[in-house]
Structure formats: C-alpha cells, structure tokens
Amino acid sequence: MKKGLLPLLMIALFYSDSVFMVFFPENAFNGIYVPVPRFFLIGLLFMSVFFDRNTAIKYGFLFGFLFDMFYTGLLGAYMFFLPLIVYITSKLTKWLHSTLVIFFIIVLFDIALLEMIIYGLNVLVQRSEASFEQFVFMRLWPTLALNAIFYILFAIPLRNAFQKLKNIFG
Amino acid sequence: MPQFFTNKRLIILLGSIIILVALIGFSLRDRANITWPEKFVKDVTGFGQNIVSKPAGAVEQFFDDIRRLRNTYEENEKLRTHLDELAQLESDVTRLKKDNAELRKVLEKEESLADYEPVQATVIARNPDRWYELITIDQGESSGIEPDMAVITASGLVGKVKSTSKFTSTVQLLSAHDPQNRVSAIIQADAAIYGLIEGYDEEKKMLKMTKIPSDSNVAKGQTVTTSGLGGVFPKGLVIGKVTELVPDEFGLTQTALVEPAASFYDLEHVMVSKRAMTKVLPEEDRQQVVIEEEAL
Structure with missing residues (x-):
C-alpha cells in the first residue's frame, strides 16, 4: 500500500508545474522575463540520486511522454530528454560526491541543459524565432532563479521523502 | 562483458534518436x-488536471476578489456613469435586432455568418514550458467542439x-509563433x-495584420474584427484596434499593427464559438459552381 506513495508523489510534482502557472501572474515583470517551472525535473533528479536511477529513467520516460502529449503536442521531446538528463546526472554524481550543496549546482546545470535543448529543438522546428541572447536573457536566467528558490525550499523534504521511500521499497 | 554493455547502450541511444x-x-x-x-492520454491527464487545477483556480479567485474589494468604490462610481448610457444602448440594440430579423425574413436569408x-x-x-502559447480547456468533442x-x-478573440x-481541447493563442496561425x-x-491577422510582434505586444491594399485609408484607432470568410470563424468577433501602419517590403500592401482587445495572459474563462452557418466543406467534397456570363 505504501508503495503507491511513489507514483503519487511524482504525479503531484507533474501537476505542480501547471498549478504554479495558475498562481503565477503571467505578465509579471511586463512579460519581459519568462520563468519556467521545472519542479518535476527537480523531483526526478532527487529520485535518481536518493532512490534509484533506473526507476527514475522509467518515470522520466512515462511522464515526459504525458507532458509531450498533454501540454506541448511536440511528441518525443521530453520523453527522450528527461531520461537522458537523469542518466547524465547519475554519471555526474558518481564522481562528484553528492551533498545537497553540490547537488544544487548539478540540478541547475541540468535545468540549463534541458532549457537549451528545448530551445534548440524549437528553433530547429521553427516554432520560435528568438535569438540565443534573447533566450538567455528572457528564459534561462529567470528559470534558473525560480527553480533555485524551489530547490532551496524543498531540497530537504524531497531528500527525506525519497530516502523514506527507499526504506519502504527495501 | 563491459564491451557488450557499451554496445547495448549505443544501440539504445541510436534507436531512441531514430x-x-x-x-x-x-x-x-x-x-x-x-x-x-493521443486523445485517450489527453482525456486521462486532463481528468487529473481538472481535479488539481479547479481548487487551485478557486483559491486564486478568492485572493483576486479580495484585491478587487479594495477599489470597489472607484469602480462603482465609474460604472454608474456608464449605466445611464446603457439604458439607451439597450433599447437601441433590441430595436435593431428586431429590425434585422424582420429584414432578414423579407430577404429570405435567415442565417448569417455572424451567428454563433x-x-x-x-x-x-497552460503549457508550463511556455514555448507554444497553448492552453487546455475543459470542454471537448462531447460538447461539440471541433x-x-x-x-x-x-x-475579444484570443x-x-x-x-x-x-x-478537453487545446487552444492556440493568437500570440503563438506559427505560420499557420492566420485569421x-x-x-x-x-x-x-480586408486583411489577414498573421503573426505577433513579441516586443510591442501587437498582432500583425497583413495584406491590406496599399490604397486603402486606414486610420489609427479603427476597430478590427473577424470577417467570417476564413471558413469556421463567425463574423464580427472583436480582435483589436489599429495602432500603427507600415508599408510592406515591396510596397504593394500595407501591414497594420493591431493592439489586441483581449489579454492573452491569465485566462480563466473563455468561450468557444460554434458557428451556426454551414462550414466550408473539405476540398474533395466541394462542388464547383461555374457562373456563365450571359451572352449579349
């Protein structure tokens, strides 16, 4: 019964991105800055480090697939890149000892990587005309700032949650 | 054995790229x-989204109401001045509506492109990664949306x-960057x-209306509405107001910058307009009508 808590937590994180968008006034800062919530990705990275990497890859694949279908309509993008980023992170944490402070930098690196990949993809399929400078100024910095705040607030609860789940799963 | 694993990884990587x-x-x-x-996945995800976002929306509404409560007095004053004009306007509208219906009956043309x-x-x-300007609404095929x-x-039009x-259905906003987004x-x-709403100027936050004949007299502040000629849109939906006019690169047509009447931000409730009049048939079902000129 308690094993159901893991999918429940991931579903909550999945919807938290869009619930954040409900509360966040979209033309804050006159629409100059576009911070993108990546709370699900942060949760997924915690899962890969403090729970189990292969489960995190599976979750990344499944929820990335849902994200593509439900929100963006561009199939395959998140489905492919979320597991890839989980994999890269697991390699990085192998030779960087994972305290929460070092993990903070890894998470920000991953978010920047995902943002850049998605930006590149959008330019490639001509869904966006923003230049790279515009992208960095409008999206990348605000996104990193927003998710850094989320990390600082939720890093310890998330770590504890995944460690507890690991005990439950044995 | 390690050799085998790297090969396997490579195959997985290449396979997934394909x-x-x-x-x-x-x-x-x-x-x-x-x-x-995709429809099935959307319905299932949308069901969960509904459960999550309806209470969240209600909470947000509550805070909005409190914020609004503070300037109720000013708003009330403003509305009272409008109210006097409204009575006159209302009687005008009913009279015109009746007139319109009667005249249509005389013409035996009861349907109009404007009915919806x-x-x-x-x-x-709303798409959390905010690249495509897409929103999801809680009505779908079951309520006749296409x-x-x-x-x-x-x-106005969003x-x-x-x-x-x-x-559920997915709505693409007018501010989306998509060459197929034309009205x-x-x-x-x-x-x-006549012209086409095509593209969005992100810096100025204005819609671009292209293909306006260069000899036409367009003034600032004129209202832009849908024409109803696109096939499925009803006629007369307000889009915005003209703010600036620039000749296009070849000087044959003009482009107007249109300030949208509706805000594309923080949408909560929208309406989908089902046009009453028949739609344009798909190309294979269309019948060509040849109008022969009468011989003199």
Missing part, C-alpha cells in the same frame, strides 16, 4: 486532429482550437478593408 526524430516528424505533420491514442453559439469553458492548464473554432473572451479530445479580418472603416 524514434525521437520519427515522432517529432509525425507531430509536425499538417494534420487535422490528433490520433486516438457560445460554449462556456474553463481554462484548466478543431479551428474561434475562442473568445468577453473582450485564439483558435488546435486539437480536441473527448473532454481573416476586416478593418471597420467607411468601407470594410
């Missing part, structure tokens, strides 16, 4: 609506339905001036 490219190619195809597995049946919908999600229908708020599933529009001058 699948990725194939899927992206598939989703970029010019298709009328999404396939049934609004379907109320609530916005349940792709390409116009989506409006009380103040976008069109991109795809539908049984209980046939009229500038309401003395004689109607």
Whole structure:
C-alpha cells in the first residue's frame, strides 16, 4: 500500500508545474522575463540520486511522454530528454560526491541543459524565432532563479521523502 | 562483458534518436486532429488536471476578489456613469435586432455568418514550458467542439482550437509563433478593408495584420474584427484596434499593427464559438459552381 506513495508523489510534482502557472501572474515583470517551472525535473533528479536511477529513467520516460502529449503536442521531446538528463546526472554524481550543496549546482546545470535543448529543438522546428541572447536573457536566467528558490525550499523534504521511500521499497 | 554493455547502450541511444526524430516528424505533420491514442492520454491527464487545477483556480479567485474589494468604490462610481448610457444602448440594440430579423425574413436569408453559439469553458492548464502559447480547456468533442473554432473572451478573440479530445481541447493563442496561425479580418472603416491577422510582434505586444491594399485609408484607432470568410470563424468577433501602419517590403500592401482587445495572459474563462452557418466543406467534397456570363 505504501508503495503507491511513489507514483503519487511524482504525479503531484507533474501537476505542480501547471498549478504554479495558475498562481503565477503571467505578465509579471511586463512579460519581459519568462520563468519556467521545472519542479518535476527537480523531483526526478532527487529520485535518481536518493532512490534509484533506473526507476527514475522509467518515470522520466512515462511522464515526459504525458507532458509531450498533454501540454506541448511536440511528441518525443521530453520523453527522450528527461531520461537522458537523469542518466547524465547519475554519471555526474558518481564522481562528484553528492551533498545537497553540490547537488544544487548539478540540478541547475541540468535545468540549463534541458532549457537549451528545448530551445534548440524549437528553433530547429521553427516554432520560435528568438535569438540565443534573447533566450538567455528572457528564459534561462529567470528559470534558473525560480527553480533555485524551489530547490532551496524543498531540497530537504524531497531528500527525506525519497530516502523514506527507499526504506519502504527495501 | 563491459564491451557488450557499451554496445547495448549505443544501440539504445541510436534507436531512441531514430524514434525521437520519427515522432517529432509525425507531430509536425499538417494534420487535422490528433490520433486516438493521443486523445485517450489527453482525456486521462486532463481528468487529473481538472481535479488539481479547479481548487487551485478557486483559491486564486478568492485572493483576486479580495484585491478587487479594495477599489470597489472607484469602480462603482465609474460604472454608474456608464449605466445611464446603457439604458439607451439597450433599447437601441433590441430595436435593431428586431429590425434585422424582420429584414432578414423579407430577404429570405435567415442565417448569417455572424451567428454563433457560445460554449462556456474553463481554462484548466497552460503549457508550463511556455514555448507554444497553448492552453487546455475543459470542454471537448462531447460538447461539440471541433478543431479551428474561434475562442473568445468577453473582450475579444484570443485564439483558435488546435486539437480536441473527448473532454478537453487545446487552444492556440493568437500570440503563438506559427505560420499557420492566420485569421481573416476586416478593418471597420467607411468601407470594410480586408486583411489577414498573421503573426505577433513579441516586443510591442501587437498582432500583425497583413495584406491590406496599399490604397486603402486606414486610420489609427479603427476597430478590427473577424470577417467570417476564413471558413469556421463567425463574423464580427472583436480582435483589436489599429495602432500603427507600415508599408510592406515591396510596397504593394500595407501591414497594420493591431493592439489586441483581449489579454492573452491569465485566462480563466473563455468561450468557444460554434458557428451556426454551414462550414466550408473539405476540398474533395466541394462542388464547383461555374457562373456563365450571359451572352449579349
């Protein structure tokens, strides 16, 4: 019964991105800055480090697939890149000892990587005309700032949650 | 053994890149609506989204109400001045409506491009990665919504339905960057001036209206509405006001910058307009009508 808590937590994180968008006034800062919530990705990275990497890859694949279908309509993008980023992170944490402070930098690196990949993809399929400078100024910095705040607030609860789940799963 | 594993990884990587490219190619195809597995996934995800975002929306509404409560007095004053004009306007509208109906009866032309049946919908999600200007609403095929229908708020046109599933639909806003996002529009001058709403200027936050004949007299502040000629949009939905006019690169037509009447931000409740009059048939079902000139 308690094993159901893991999918429940991931579903909550999945919807938290869009619930954040409900509360966040979209033309804050006159629409100059576009911070993108990546709370699900942060949760997924915690899962890969403090729970189990292969489960995190599976979750990344499944929820990335849902994200593509439900929100963006561009199939395959998140489905492919979320597991890839989980994999890269697991390699990085192998030779960087994972305290929460070092993990903070890894998470920000991953978010920047995902943002850049998605930006590149959008330019490639001509869904966006923003230049790279515009992208960095409008999206990348605000996104990193927003998710850094989320990390600082939720890093310890998330770590504890995944460690507890690991005990439950044995 | 380690050698085998790296090979396996390489195969997985290459295989998934092929699948990725194939899927992206598939989703970029010019298709009328999404396939049934996508519809199914959308309905299931949309169901969860509904459960999550309706209470969240209610909480947000509550805080909004409190904020609004503070300037109720000023608002009340302003509204009272409008109220006097309203009575006159209302009687005018009823008279004109009656006139219109009677005249239509005389002409035996009862349907009009302007008639539509609004379907109320609530916005349940906005694309969190904010690249495509897509929102998801809680009404779908079961309430008769089809792709390409116009989506409006009380103040004007905001976008069109991109795809539908049984209980949700995805709406593409006018501010989206998509070359296929075109709306046939009229500038309401003395004689109607036709053009196309095509593209969005992100810096100025203005819609671009192109293909306006260069000899037409467009003035600032004139209202732009839909023309009803695009096939599925009803006629007369307000889009915005002309703010600036620039000749295009060849000088043959003009481009107007239109300030949108509706805000594309923080949408909560929208209406989908089902046009009452028959739609344009798909190309294979169309019948060609040849009008022969009478011989003199």
